Amino acid sequence: MTPQPGESAARVGPPADIKAVPVHHPGRWLAAVVVLVLAAMLAHSLVTNPRFEWNVVWSYFLSGRVLAGLRVTILLTVVCMAIGIVLGVILAVMRLSENPLLSGSSWVYIWFFRGTPVLVQLLVWFNLAFLYPKISFGVPFGPSWLTGNANSLITPLTAAILGLGLNEGAYMAEIVRAGILSVEHGQSEAAQALGMSRAMTLRRIILPQAMRVIIPPTGNETISMLKTSSLASVITVTELLYAVQLIYSVNFKTIPLLIVASIWYLIVTSVLTVIQYYVERHYARGSARELPPTPRQRIWRYLTTFHTPPPAPVLAPPGTERR
């Protein structure tokens, strides 16, 4: 006899959970023990090895010269990434253009700047005065209005910004291009069918959707830029690494000062990671049915809700399954 649909209402509450003996994982326990022992060894050495000289580390950690270096590092990262992103968008759009001259020149730019080491590019910008002692602005092949000495125009900091920024543009171009290509073709068709121009379609429809693909690698690039900016030390820009180098070249506290720099790099990287999480969340609008909670919301929810078990799945009463 098949029960009538109405009968199932009489059932009280969800059925009891299945009780079973769980599978054992001895390998996991072994791995945990190994990791813990290694971590203990590392911690022990950090604390007991006097050559780490933690007192020196902390005495320089907030010193004026280190903080000044940190400021230059952050400035370089922000300015060079800004140049890189703007250049990257322009180069990516050029690369995807139907005009062969535009896409060709974009291709050559990317080929050149990706194909030579960034350290070499920095050195070339730094030594630009050998190549062009005078820099002037004016009509091409015609009169010039403004002429300057390359040595005074290209300071170490400008050389670093130019070198790192222009190089970054080549990498960002490929990231932005990948993002644009990831947006379905139907999107630009729908926009064009509504009478939107190509530029408006790119700005309003394509780029906002491409952002979801562009943001994660851009976060990566920013963190990478933070560390690559230390290369500017070879052209005498007193960023974080060069600042501590200048200190330890006098007092020979090499390792403690390198630890100071490393801790600062780690701190800034952590901050950038948090920023990236929120930017990604912003551009996830519409891609998921519901936005993921922020860490703060997650903690808040954990603190304010009692640990109620998740609602039992609604089971169709026997005999009424859909065929």
Added chain:
Amino acid sequence: MVLAEGVYKSFGRLEVLRGIDLTVQRQEVVCIIGPSGSGKSTLLRCINHLEKINAGRLSVDGELVGYREQAGRLHELREREVSAKRAEIGMVFQQFNLFPHMTVLDNVIEAPTRVKKIPRSEAVELAGQLLDQTGMKEKSSAYPKQLSGGQQQRVAIARALAMRPKLMLFDEPTSALDPELVGEVLAVMRDLATSGMTMVVVTHEMGFAREVGDTLIFMDDGVVVETGRPQQVLASPEHERTRAFLSKVL
């Protein structure tokens, strides 16, 4: 409203349209049926210049699509002029193609505010009416991903109507929908036809074509095989190819 004479289109060596003649009167509903690959969708896309025709003449509302005729020569239109023409033709796609990063309301007001540059408040009011008309008013602040296929397609119709088009093109609007959702979209299209909109509908819904269509066109292999009153073509087709196709789908 639409006049096609010997329209020819090929992708490389593949001939998709091989001389199409077609007339769509104002307020007429023309349904195009035919096997896949017969060129139905391509013809629709040529009408709003998403595809360029290789030969023949195609005009909408008395004006050539994509060209201007001056002193007996054809001049290609600038992008801005093409866009302006497209803005007068609404198009509904098989895959809806709503903008996923915008709410339903923003999808509908995007083109009126950006392309036609009408004030936002006015656009919102018009969008409200259209979403009401398509039964999607309550979902104004939802994102497309939160809607069923049928709901998305109804929003897409409202979005196209928001530009106040003089012609609506439907490219298999119900082909990507679950069977139980087809009806709600067809109902909206039926209302639209009743209100006097000129429509060209590529479809596999023979019932819709019979009830709503004024003219039925059967296309196969890039040519128009048969044209006539839907009831007549569906009940007693003249050509063997039409008969063979209908025997498979009816």
